[in-house]
Amino acid sequence: MEGYGVVARIVTEACNRAGIKPVYKFFPWKRASESVKQGEYVATFSWNKTKERMKDFLYSAHPVNKYPNVVFYKKSEFPNGVKFHVLSDLVSYKIRIAGVRGYWYEEGFKKLGIELHIVSEADLAWKLLEKGRVKMFVDALHVGLSDAKRVTPELVNDLGYTEYGSGDPYAYIMYSRTHKDTEWVKSKLDEALKSIHEDGTFEKILGTLLQE
16 A cells, blocks of 8 residues: 555654654564564554553554444345444344454453454455455454455445444554663654644545545
8 A cells, every 4th residue: 555554654754754764564463562562663553542551562642543443244234234332232143253363352352252253464354254254344444444445345335334432543653661762762753743633634644544
């Protein structure tokens, strides 16, 4: 994707304003967080805040992504839509739901008794949904729609979704507590991200997500 995607473009803009040259490495979510936790890399993005993560990581003062979380499904299989008040209501559907390893919901869904088919990356989840091997997929709305258009374009016209609240709708840069450059990089990027939010650049770049 252009500029490695919309969120990376926001981070790159912040780096440019801070006078920092970013170098991006791409890993599965779990490896990314563990590598940053161990201090191999200074930061990873984008992550929502949880009490567990805040014990091991620092977060940027301003978000780099904003998204509602949704459950995606085929409208042809659920012509009346998928309706629920809380996530535990999905248990009643008695179906397999795709999820990506390391995402925030993995442990939570298990505790709720929701059967998850865990895959290593979102592209695989979209292919499973298209083939009917899973009936739903949980992801962020804008990122999910963008991925669906890229990976399974023929599925898009049959794609439905139900939004649900999950606290803070924003996602942030997550920094290592042990990397030697964290304090300096975080300080510079916090200042740059503040200006990006204040001058409207954040919403402008984010608004291009659905157009890609």
